[in-house]
Amino acid sequence: MNIQIRHIRAFIAVADERSFARAAERLNVSQPALSQTIIQFEGTLGFPVFERTTRSVTLTQSGERLLARARTLNQDIDAFQGEARALQLALKNRLRVGYMIGTAVQFIPAIIREFERIRPGASLDLQEFDFSDPTAGLRDGKVDCGIIRPPVDLDDIEIVAIAREKCVVCLPTGHRLALQETVELDDILDEPIVAAPVPGVWRDYWLANDYRVNRPAKVVFEAATVESELQAVASGRGISITADSTAQYYARPGVVFRQIVDMRECVIAIGYRGQPNRLVADFISVVNRVSQGSHIQVGA
């Protein structure tokens, strides 16, 4: 039988109140239960800590000595529980947001500013995810909500669309199609193409598999990041399909972007699991406000 915190608390309570009945009330237990607890405590110690008659309860000399230690112990327990509560609160006021690399980059600074204005007490943890996890951390529960481009392979998340944008093809400079201002799917479906590293609906989406009939994608390279994707394209290994905003934010020598006129616009959305808590709900409304009716056009 080992010492437990309830023993310590019972010991202190009885020592303070000098009465089992009052101490029991303070501890919200019955008096017999407290009697048992103290008896058990003394059994563990090997000596009595109280001298009790039916009329009085006093500490023994040993009990007096132990009481000092018990009090510091109790204080540390309180400190521990206080810290635990504080951490719990901090976590409750923390919003972990994942975002796919290159997704909503045009909104993120404004989102952060606005969210911090609305919820000054909360802390916003932004985490970037690469193409190896198109769910931006939702898959593994690493985030409370994720800024993603549907579709993804999760069926137990809610998805709120916040913007749409054109799809573009990324070509190496000097590619024959680079001479055109825009391209059509038919122009590119037979080109060797760069894909995301993990199989699934998201990879299929950006391989334009929806539009392929008997023209399977010739995947020549798998890239986890925009950088390696663009590098693969620039080196001439193949083309890749991506979103317009990526084209604008990651433009660099060696590659050019051309709008795919007959491909449906892609969606930027927020995904989250289960019922959105207050923080998630607030975040969604912030994002909606910032991106209001956003419909991105291919830039110059």
Added chain:
Amino acid sequence: MNIQIRHIRAFIAVADERSFARAAERLNVSQPALSQTIIQFEGTLGFPVFERTTRSVTLTQSGERLLARARTLNQDIDAFQGEARALQLALKNRLRVGYMIGTAVQFIPAIIREFERIRPGASLDLQEFDFSDPTAGLRDGKVDCGIIRPPVDLDDIEIVAIAREKCVVCLPTGHRLALQETVELDDILDEPIVAAPVPGVWRDYWLANDYRVNRPAKVVFEAATVESELQAVASGRGISITADSTAQYYARPGVVFRQIVDMRECVIAIGYRGQPNRLVADFISVVNRVSQGSHIQVGA
């Protein structure tokens, strides 16, 4: 569900070992039990303290913060248990000896010296008791053994006689019997007499009730201490019966002592409850050695 010490210990063990299986071994519990304990702990806290895969266990950020507090808490728990053990040991090495006021006074200094020589680690708590408790604390368990003058009203104690001595009558100077060198019971049974304050066999013994036939004791005063007893006698209220050694150690102006020739010798004994532990046994042997064959004679 409240935090318990076992949660703290489990938390620290897993954090140290970075493995549930190893930590479980260290804690002498099965691995599933430890898993449950940690899960419960996290449930109480409201957030996880470990990130675990089947291949690794790492602290979360919150867990890291809590760990510091847990360690100081653990140290205090150890300190508490250490103190408890120390007190237990101290009590185990402490011998509480009660003695009736005026009993074995001639032996006590030698007993203390000899006992401390035999058991240098032990501590000897000598407590004096007055006539209100002729069991010298044995009655209430206040002592481990008592130096008493049987008989007493306890039937669950062992009694070891260590010495015998004559009984004497205490008379006010100027009393008619003070002229004699010795007295007989017949001389004093009708005298008014001073008695112990509590009824019982011990009081009866010193009232010489064993020797009375149709000559009931005329108790005129009840005294709890030798001082008040002698004062009562000196003031002429009555006589009292006591032991020879008392006569020698408490002799004072106003009273004289005369041996009662036809009263059986009284006994000095050690009483103790149940099986004597090592300390009690040693104490008894010390007392026996010191008082060896002691048979006190009335002094000059």
Added chain:
DNA sequence: AACGATTAATTGGTGTCGCTTATGAATATA
């Protein structure tokens, strides 16, 4: 002296819980 009031201990019964063994699921390693 007797009674009521107060208080701690005891008793009996019940639901919870912490533990063990056995098994499952996931992931490195050969």
Added chain:
DNA sequence: TATATTCATAAGCGACACCAATTAATCGTT
């Protein structure tokens, strides 16, 4: 692909913490 390692889950069991009711002891009051 098979094996080993590791944490989680399941089922069963014994212990125990609790409460309600009662008992025992003691004090104060009439």
